[in-house]
Amino acid sequence: MDPNEAVDRYPHVEPYDGYGPYSGADLERYVPEPDKRPGRTAFQRDRARVLHSAALRRLAGKTQVVDPGGPGNAVTDTSPRTRLTHSLECAQVGRELGAALGCDPDLVETACLAHDLGHPPFGHNGELVLAEFAADCGGFEGNAQSLRLLTRIEPKRFASPEVSVGLNLTRAALDAATKYPWPRGGHPDDPDSPKFGVYQDDLPVFRWLRAGAPLGRRCFEAQVMDWSDDVAYSVHDVEDGLQAGHIDPRVLLSGPERAEVFACAAARYAPEGAGPDELGEALDRLLAQPWWPRRYDGSALDQACLKDAASQLIGRFCLAAEGATRERYGSARLTRYAAELVVPREQRMECAVLKAVADCYVMQRDAQARRRAEQRVVVGELAQTLLERAPEGLDPQFRAVFEAARDEAGRRRAIVDQIASLTDAAATALHARLAPA
Template sequence: MAGDDAPSGRGVFAPFAVDRRLSRGRRIPEAPSPTRTPFARDRDRILHSTAFRRLNYKTQVFIYHEGDHYRSRLTHSLEVAQIARSIARALKVDEDLTEAIALAHDLGHPPFGHAGERALDAAMTDAGGFDHNAQSLRVVTKLERKYGGFDGLNLTWETLEGLVKHNGPLLGGDKPVPEPILDYCATQDLELDTYPSLEAQIAALADDIAYNAHDIDDGYRASCFSFTALAAVPIAGRLLAEVDAAYPKLEDTRRLYELNRRLITAMVDDASAETHTRLARLKPGSADAIRQAGSATAAFSASMLRELAGLRAFLFASVYRHPRVMRIMGEAEDLVVELFQRYARDPDALPPEWREEARAHDDRAYARHVADFIAGQTDRYALAEHRRLFDATPDMR
């Protein structure tokens, strides 16, 4: 169903941008909006969703109660969306679609970030596993329940495609396709064997840019490393030298911000230049030409990838594997496993609305039902649930 919303028109979009007039539409047809494009409408539905609001109390790296200035999944998503929209504008592709994918990309994250994801995946070993991208798809197609005519948000095919495939094709790789994605594609084919649109690829790059920069910011504020240690990383050391040359004896908080803004600019400029180079070589005449290219079109240069590999190695050693972070995330994994096991053996431990629906499920479907409930929890709700159900709950500090 092409162009289910207005206004239409190509404007100044590049020929390889997703053409809103040729949108494959929504699974449940809806009347067009007189004021918003289909992808702007998707973005707005994501922003107004319950799952998006809950991201405010879900861990990025540091748990919410460790400090008010650390990123949460919500602030991370907003930063990703800002960066993605800027790159999309420079490349003349659809900003609304890019922003919608960026805002939705972490909706499926459980409490306590990747620690919670590892715990749920282990608990779901015999029931299809758990993957946060697949869970994001479940959120926007099933678990959000606010509209009269459908479950989920009834987003366009292009937004769903970008949400599922923003990191590349799912078929033909080393990892199996998550079961919830295969289940959904049985009703609406998201073409898992191709690359996504350039808009989705830009959202994925923006995710990398955002967390590379803000994990430095949060890690330093958490005293995980010193400026001296950071300066030993080539890209950070070079940018710190620029800051110090421009602003001698700058106080630490300003020095940190000046480093981060230069790092973001360097990554954005590199990604834009490399993507322009690949577009010039490919000469795509449509969004489908991007999908069929056989490799990513939006990307960092080889030299930037080498520099970012060094930065990521530093962050892993200094932040993600910091003893305090490891201890807290270990406690978080244990807590999520204990919650899953309790709900799995005792449906009466679930809240009434979840308990009632559980009665209709077989064992495998019930495990997914429990995973849906836990994945929707915020950090603080999961802690409160554990205190309600168990005699001792870790402080995670």
């Protein structure tokens, strides 16, 4: 079956056992297995499997935006987000928004917990290096790596002693965790897009999980996950930047500073057609709110005010999406392919401005730019050294895959899988042990 073919193979079944509008096909697993505990739903089992996975725990060692040990932090004990805490916060946002719209909350939470599992050490910085290294073996994309991890790398279930099926989640859970439901070069509107959700050698399970899905369309739960991700990281990255002393709220009143933020937002984050006037209106709407932080010095009062501002922003973004979606679809339960999440353009613009603020004042600061360059060297040299010296340096799981590979592409992919699984500290340590001085 073509991975993008819209096929109505599974007729909808009557609601049962609390699943509501989810069908028997939604609950299927790639390798059938019996329920071990009566009374627990399939989606509750999915959530537990991701929550207890080693891959989720490793996200604690992967930087989100502010490096806890990084240089230049004005406040040293701010406990900034890691990929793990971001994923947990995204899951909380998604669970409540999804439940308000009729989704199974455990299903949406599972997708949110899983959405960053494939991100390599040093985040998008490491992703760029691995994409270059893997260009001849299918590329690298954090979302495609997440699917590979869920369906192959994280050991939980095996189809045979030689074939892992990863966590063996339900079809609905895998689909909900798929942000970009197409292979490399398969974007329905932009074949040159760097974003994709599946590697070529993972297409069999992708075809299975997408059975019956419209061409290139994300399911409703995946849309809720995606917006929850945007909400969580746009709000919390600014919060972390303020706490670390990288963002001064007063600079957002300066014309030149605002122009820089708007240019970044228009280039990277804002909806199509956004210009400085519309982005300025979005920022001014936020600045006019009584809860918007106008200063931050680390005092208990300022900490409380900042936390309240974060809560207010999350509520603002989620309630806007919930209200606009309900206005279009009414009060019915909205699941799978029965609806599209509606997010008002005003809130998308506000979210884009927040992302740009974090980008300009946290990610683009000089100390961070130097650190990113060093990180790229670590990942690039580590990949090349492993290629030259493997199976030395590979964990037993990836060593076996490397030795069983039938060609250079398979061996290179095993090295990519190994590096992507590492935390920031583990990648740095392995590089120090293996790479030439």
